[in-house]
Amino acid sequence: MKYSFSKRIQKTPKSFIREILKVTQRPEVISFAGGLPNPDLIDIQGISRAAQTVIEQDGKNALQYSTTEGYLPLREFIADRYRKRYDLCVKPEEILITNGSQQCLDLIGKIFINNGDAVAIERPGYLGAIQALSLYQPEFFSVPLENDGPDTEELKQILSEEFPKLFYAVPNSQNPSGITYSEEKRHEVADILNEAETLFVEDDAYGELHFSGKVMPPVKKFMPEYGIMTGSFSKIVSPGMRMGWICAPEEIIDKIATSKQAADLHSNYLSQRIIEEYLRTNDLDAHISKINAVYKSRCDLMLKLMDEMFPEEVSHTTPNGGMFIWLTLPDGLSSTKLFEKAMEKNVAVLPGHPFYFDGGGDNTARINYSNADEESIRKGIEILAGILKEQLK
Template sequence: MQYSDRILNTPSSFIRNILKVTDASDVISFAGGLPNPISFPLDAIQTSIDRAMKEHGAKLFQYSSTQGYLPLRQYIADKYNRKHGLDISPDDILLTTGSQQALELLAKVLVNKGDGIIIEKPGYLGAIQAFTLSEPTFYPVTLEEDGINLEELEKALQQPNVKMIYTVPNFQNPTGLTYSLEKRKQVYELVSRHDVVLIEDDPYGELRFEGEDLPYIGAGKLENSVLLGSFSKTVTPGMRLGFVITKNKELLTHIETAKQATDLHTNIFAQYVIYDYLANNDFDKHVEKIIDLYKTQSDAMLQAMEKYFPAHVSYTKPQGGMFIWATLNNGQSALDVFQKAMDKNVAFVPGDPFYTDPKGVSTMRLNYTNSTPEMIEEGIKRLASIF
């Protein structure tokens, strides 16, 4: 059997593969990027399912428009205009099957084989996987404490056929880092001088438990701005409901065409149910409960790290989101540590899949949102014994 180059060169999801071996009940897993299931509003969603069925009947099970359910797009537009000072309409929004699909559609629309994509280093592995299918040239730019390195970004923007820049400005996956206000302004100034699409992927932005909300880098200011959002981290990930926001009509039309070719439209049942939930519940209060939960879990992990980790292990201190990024400054390979950690029934994600080039790195991603504070302390204690 002969397979395409694009699939042979695209790695399978490291995390999905890890989750197969970390599902055992005796494993303390910091590996997945899983929202805590106690945050899912099960009763309210059940009520919304019943009400949507009663009010809309067969429409929940029929084919629908590619762009998505209008009342839900209107809700998203109103929310972003109110909270972020944007000036968007429902026509600037397309609903996708999670943000992951949005990444693949953008690559399909913008990238020919060999074209350049600027990505954070380390970067979100789901984006690396989605973009790799388009056989691009990656230009990784080092992510620093306050955002990407400006000198490297400027150099990358000089490369031929650079089509887009992919960023996660708030509580980045995998590092948990957030771009500072000053760095956002500097990145905007640099990008505004080039004909590239700036993608700001913001699945975690509402999960801030420290500091002030910051404006987006390009949304509402750059003509070629694309903002991605999702209900996966705030309502339910299993319904796979995300969205693309851009005022570039030509770009959105091409994304819609690509989506028609991919799956016609996003699950319409989920769209009706999520909209009903949002329209009939105090969403902000619900998110506040998630923030309080994740703050407790983040604090538990940071306190355990401070207590047990040796001095040669450094780590980020997130202001929100779901991840902490640790670095073994003695040069140990995180992959080697992973094997030893599994022997002690504790799991994390080694840093390798978050890079497009180096292997055998000394970094790792730790997720704190799917474990109790007691489990977190025990898991960190086990890791420390290996370090």
């Protein structure tokens, strides 16, 4: 059969990571390729108790249709946590529950982006955002990342010359680089975007996963009218429940709700009820502290082994949270070749080129530390070190 597919789907890239994960599911493979939360840190018993309570006490309502915006007590919890963590004044009416934070990107693209509109994104940028926004056929413009956040001079130039509809970024433990914006850069980005009256889509999927104990203010705090934040329960409760949210001015939420109604009416209501019950009856901060302690230990171990074993020509970022370390290989080395050689030895990494919509990045790679135990990290890094040394000969 010859099918007449739309131009938008033909121009939308596949999720490279999902394709790679298909070949890394064998139990003998040490996978640093995905972005999976550690399954041992999911509170199965706590979630099970919450599910049982919801079903037994209010099953008829929890299993029924619900509102597009989402379960009000859950939105109230999110708004209250923004106030407590960030001193960010947000009303529940400014929050809409989504099917994971990935759906946020699709909904934002639907209501803002026309064919050919300019969109600014970090370089390297989150491949899930590149894929989601590509459906709406924008013209992407990249803002290079520095050690403390975006190159603001480049951002100013893009804003003055291309007039992008929005700037999408991940200020906390950026995916893929692991970089966290400094407070100074957050203020500077907000000032630049406010002056240009440009939307900032602030992906905060990793905001709770930080190792220093210092909570950085969201950029949205400095640009309430032009700031859109997205959040996720995937990293701190359960990825399989697919629960995220958008936080934005009410006028934007109204358009998001209309767009969502056309897609799925509302997010999984049972999952919303279970998560709200879980959050209300458990100590979320203690649970997150446990996650951060484990992730910091795994990250520190991986960095230590890289410094000891990798050739000195290979550099890496030093994350302050999140789930990823970003490798930069010397000129002439290919992360695609590294992936191929490593897979022959049952170790998987994620080549960097899918994070560059405009090409490049083949000398970079993303390494995940959250989903591997210490023994696997030691063995996997030793294997990667051997391959890199061999390639440099």
